[in-house]
Amino acid sequence: MEQVGQRKIDGLWLTVVGTAVLFFLILPTLIVIPMSFSGASFLEFPPTSFSFRWYETYFTSPEWMSATKTSLIAAVLTVAIATPLGSLCAYGLHCSSPRIRSTAQILVIMPIVVPVILIAVGVFSLYAKLGLNYTLTGIVIAHTALALPFVIVTVMSGLQNYDFDQELAARSLGASRAYALWTITVPQVKFSIQTGAFLAFITSLDEVVISMLVSGGENATITRRMFNSLRDQLDPTIAAISTCLIVVSIAALIGVQLIGRSKNVDN
Amino acid sequence: MSSAAQSLPIEISSLCKAYGPVKALDDVSLNIAAGEFLTLLGPSGSGKTTLLMALAGFMRPDGGSIRFGDREMIATPPHKRGLGMVFQSYALFPFMTVAENVAYPLKIRGVSKSDQKTRAERALDTVQLGGYGDRRINQLSGGQRQRVALARAMVFEPQIILMDEPLSALDKKLREHMQIELKALHQKLDATVVYVTHDQREALTMSDRIAVVNHGRIEQVETPERLYRQPHSFFVADFIGESISLPVKVANDTAQLNGRVLKSDLPIAHGSGGHRLVIRPELLEVTSGAVPETANDLSGRVNDIIYQGDSVLVMVQHDSAGQINVRVPANRAGQTGLPSKGEQIGLALHPEDTIIVPEHVS
Structure with a gap:
C-alpha cells in the first residue's frame, strides 16, 4: 500500500514538473498569437483591442512579401537538395565499414556542433571571394550545409531499424543496386526521409544567424528582415509574421505525422 | 517448371579474402557438381558465410576465381x-x-x-502455400515465411540457389520437418544448391556432400557417411557427431594407445601436432565375454549409467585411457540387461570403426 502511495506521489511530481517544463517551453511561443491580433500600434500583452490590421500590413507590404518569398524558396530548395543528398550519404555510411562510419559521422555532425556564428563568419568570408553574398544560391548552399546533418541522422536511424538483407535479397533476385534501393529500401525508410526533409525545411526557414550576414537586399530572408525590424521599429507586424511561421511549421509537422500514420496503418 | 533451366556446376579456385591480418578465405578451392546439394559446414567465424557471399557477389575476394559453368563470375555484379x-x-x-x-x-x-501471376502461384504451390498469395507477410508464421522466401528464390528457375542458414530461426521440430522438405524440393528442382549451416546434423541430413570449413579453409569435402566414418582431421571428427578422443602415438602407419598397437582398417591421415584416436560412443560394442582378438580392447569398469530416452549412455573407466562413453540403444539395453555400476565389462572397438586423425591438417 505504502509503495503504491509513494508511486502515486512520484507520478504527481512528474506530472507537475513535466507540465511546468512544457508551459515554459510553449508559452513564449504562444504569447505572440494573441499579440498579433492586437489593435494597438505597439506590442502589448494582453492585447486591449482586436484587429487584423497587422496581418494586413504584412500581406500588403512588398518588402515583407519579397522576404517571405525568398525564405520559402530557399527552404524548398534546401529540402530539395539536402533530402536526397543527406539520404544517400546516410545510405553510404550505413553500408561502409564501422571505422569509416564512425569517423565520417563526426565530420557529418560538425555543422550542428560548431557554433553557427562561426560558420556564418566563415561562409561570409568565403562567399565574399566567390561573389555569393546576397544571392539566393549562397543562402541555399549555406542552409543545405546546416540541414544535411539532420537528414543524415534521421535517415541513418531509420536504416538501423531496417533489415538490410532485404536489399541484398532484391539484388540477388536480379535487381540492380539502384533499383533495389529505390523499390525496396526507400519505401521502408520513407518516414525517416520525410522527417529529415521536414527538419531541413524548418532549419532553413528558422535560420537567422547566417542569413544576417549572407542574405540581404532583394534576397533578404524573412528572419533577417524580422530581426532588423525588431531593432528599428517594434510593431505587432512581427507578431503576425511569427504566428504565420508557427502555423506553417505546425502544418508541415502535422503533414509528416499524417503521412507517417497512414504508412503505419498499412503495415 | 520448364526444362529451359539446367543446373550449373560451380568451380571455385584459390579464393582469398583477408580482413586485415585475419584470413577469412585462405586459398579455397572447391568443385561443386551440377545439381549437387553441397553444404558449407563450420562454426561461426569459420568463413563459410564469407564464401557464400563471394558466390553471391556481395563480397569481392582479393584473388581467385569463381566459375558458374564456363562463365567467370568474379567481377560480375550480384544481380x-x-x-x-x-x-x-x-x-x-x-x-x-x-x-x-x-x-x-x-x-x-x-x-x-x-x-x-501464374508462375508465382505455381511456385507457392510447390512450397505448399497455394492460396496464400494475398496474405501479408506479418500474417505468416516463421515456417510459412521461410517457404515464401524459398518460392521467391526459385520462381525464376535459377540454375544455382544459395541458402544462408535458412532454417536456424525455426524451432527444432519445424526445422527437422523443413530439412526433409527442402531435400525433396531440391530433387524436384533442377538446381545446384549451396547451403550454409553450423548445424552438423542438418548438414548430414540434407547434403550430397559436405565441405567442412575452419579458419577460412576447407578441411574436408565428403559425402555425409564418409565424412562421419572417415574424418581426415581432429577438427572434422570433433565437429561432426559425438565423440571422445585419446592421444595416440603413430609410427610407420601404425598407432599405439598406451603402448598397445591399435588395429585399424582406416588409413591414417598425415598432419601436424600428433594424432588422436576418435571414439564414437555408438560404435563401441559391449561384449558379454572377453573382447575378440580381431578388435581393440577398451574394457573397463562401469562408472555411471545415464538413461536418455532413445538410448542409454554407459560411462566406463578404462584402466589407463580414462573415461570412455558407450551408447547402447534403449531397446537393446532392455533385452540384454544393462551392466551395473562398478561391474567390469568388455568393450570392443572394431578395426573398421577405429578412427585415427591428426591434430591438424598439414
Whole structure:
C-alpha cells in the first residue's frame, strides 16, 4: 500500500514538473498569437483591442512579401537538395565499414556542433571571394550545409531499424543496386526521409544567424528582415509574421505525422 | 517448371579474402557438381558465410576465381549472376503481399503481369502455400515465411540457389520437418544448391556432400557417411557427431594407445601436432565375454549409467585411457540387461570403426 502511495506521489511530481517544463517551453511561443491580433500600434500583452490590421500590413507590404518569398524558396530548395543528398550519404555510411562510419559521422555532425556564428563568419568570408553574398544560391548552399546533418541522422536511424538483407535479397533476385534501393529500401525508410526533409525545411526557414550576414537586399530572408525590424521599429507586424511561421511549421509537422500514420496503418 | 533451366556446376579456385591480418578465405578451392546439394559446414567465424557471399557477389575476394559453368563470375555484379538466394532473416519485403514478394524477380525480368501471376502461384504451390498469395507477410508464421522466401528464390528457375542458414530461426521440430522438405524440393528442382549451416546434423541430413570449413579453409569435402566414418582431421571428427578422443602415438602407419598397437582398417591421415584416436560412443560394442582378438580392447569398469530416452549412455573407466562413453540403444539395453555400476565389462572397438586423425591438417 505504502509503495503504491509513494508511486502515486512520484507520478504527481512528474506530472507537475513535466507540465511546468512544457508551459515554459510553449508559452513564449504562444504569447505572440494573441499579440498579433492586437489593435494597438505597439506590442502589448494582453492585447486591449482586436484587429487584423497587422496581418494586413504584412500581406500588403512588398518588402515583407519579397522576404517571405525568398525564405520559402530557399527552404524548398534546401529540402530539395539536402533530402536526397543527406539520404544517400546516410545510405553510404550505413553500408561502409564501422571505422569509416564512425569517423565520417563526426565530420557529418560538425555543422550542428560548431557554433553557427562561426560558420556564418566563415561562409561570409568565403562567399565574399566567390561573389555569393546576397544571392539566393549562397543562402541555399549555406542552409543545405546546416540541414544535411539532420537528414543524415534521421535517415541513418531509420536504416538501423531496417533489415538490410532485404536489399541484398532484391539484388540477388536480379535487381540492380539502384533499383533495389529505390523499390525496396526507400519505401521502408520513407518516414525517416520525410522527417529529415521536414527538419531541413524548418532549419532553413528558422535560420537567422547566417542569413544576417549572407542574405540581404532583394534576397533578404524573412528572419533577417524580422530581426532588423525588431531593432528599428517594434510593431505587432512581427507578431503576425511569427504566428504565420508557427502555423506553417505546425502544418508541415502535422503533414509528416499524417503521412507517417497512414504508412503505419498499412503495415 | 520448364526444362529451359539446367543446373550449373560451380568451380571455385584459390579464393582469398583477408580482413586485415585475419584470413577469412585462405586459398579455397572447391568443385561443386551440377545439381549437387553441397553444404558449407563450420562454426561461426569459420568463413563459410564469407564464401557464400563471394558466390553471391556481395563480397569481392582479393584473388581467385569463381566459375558458374564456363562463365567467370568474379567481377560480375550480384544481380547478373542469376542466383536464387535465401537468407537467414528470410528478407521478405514486408510492404508487399506474399504474391508480390514471389513475383518480384519476375517483374524485374520483364515477365508479363499474367505470367507473373501464374508462375508465382505455381511456385507457392510447390512450397505448399497455394492460396496464400494475398496474405501479408506479418500474417505468416516463421515456417510459412521461410517457404515464401524459398518460392521467391526459385520462381525464376535459377540454375544455382544459395541458402544462408535458412532454417536456424525455426524451432527444432519445424526445422527437422523443413530439412526433409527442402531435400525433396531440391530433387524436384533442377538446381545446384549451396547451403550454409553450423548445424552438423542438418548438414548430414540434407547434403550430397559436405565441405567442412575452419579458419577460412576447407578441411574436408565428403559425402555425409564418409565424412562421419572417415574424418581426415581432429577438427572434422570433433565437429561432426559425438565423440571422445585419446592421444595416440603413430609410427610407420601404425598407432599405439598406451603402448598397445591399435588395429585399424582406416588409413591414417598425415598432419601436424600428433594424432588422436576418435571414439564414437555408438560404435563401441559391449561384449558379454572377453573382447575378440580381431578388435581393440577398451574394457573397463562401469562408472555411471545415464538413461536418455532413445538410448542409454554407459560411462566406463578404462584402466589407463580414462573415461570412455558407450551408447547402447534403449531397446537393446532392455533385452540384454544393462551392466551395473562398478561391474567390469568388455568393450570392443572394431578395426573398421577405429578412427585415427591428426591434430591438424598439414
